[in-house]
Amino acid sequence: MAIAAVFDVPGMTQAQYEQSADRVTGGKGAVTKASDWPVPGLISHTSMPTPGGWLVVDVWESEEAFQRFGEIIVPILHELGAPHVEPKIYPVHTVVTR
Template sequence: MAIVVVIETPGMNQAMYEQGTDRLTGGRGVVKKASDWPVPGLISHAAAPTPDGWLVVDVWESEDAFRKFGEHLRPMLREIGAPDVEPKIYPAYNVVTS
């Protein structure tokens, strides 16, 4: 079952996001397609600044796929100095892609 993952990270900014995605993609920069991620299963990804930090909203094929990604994500977030936050995970009711 697909899931929606919401990660709100106070204190994070666009430069940190770009640094993090560059690490996740092995130096290829900001992610432009799902196949750039280090594990399969990403359906969609959106990132945006918020008044107090950074927001990421992903859709994953399954919670297991996201958990595997988390094995890459958490160490990377620590390396760039982002605060440790717990993602909010919701079962997807409807997913529309282009």
């Protein structure tokens, strides 16, 4: 079952987000397609600034795929000094893509 993982990270900066994306892609810069991810299973990724931090919403094919990605991204975020937050996980009912 597909899931949505929502990270609302107070205090996270755009620079920290961009540095984490660069590390996720192995130094290729911004994340632009699902194949940039180090594990399979990503359906969509959206990020945006908020008044007090950064918001990321990912849709994954399964919670297991998301957990595999978490094993990679959590240490990266920790190294960058991003605040630790637990993502909110929701089962996905509908996904529409272009």
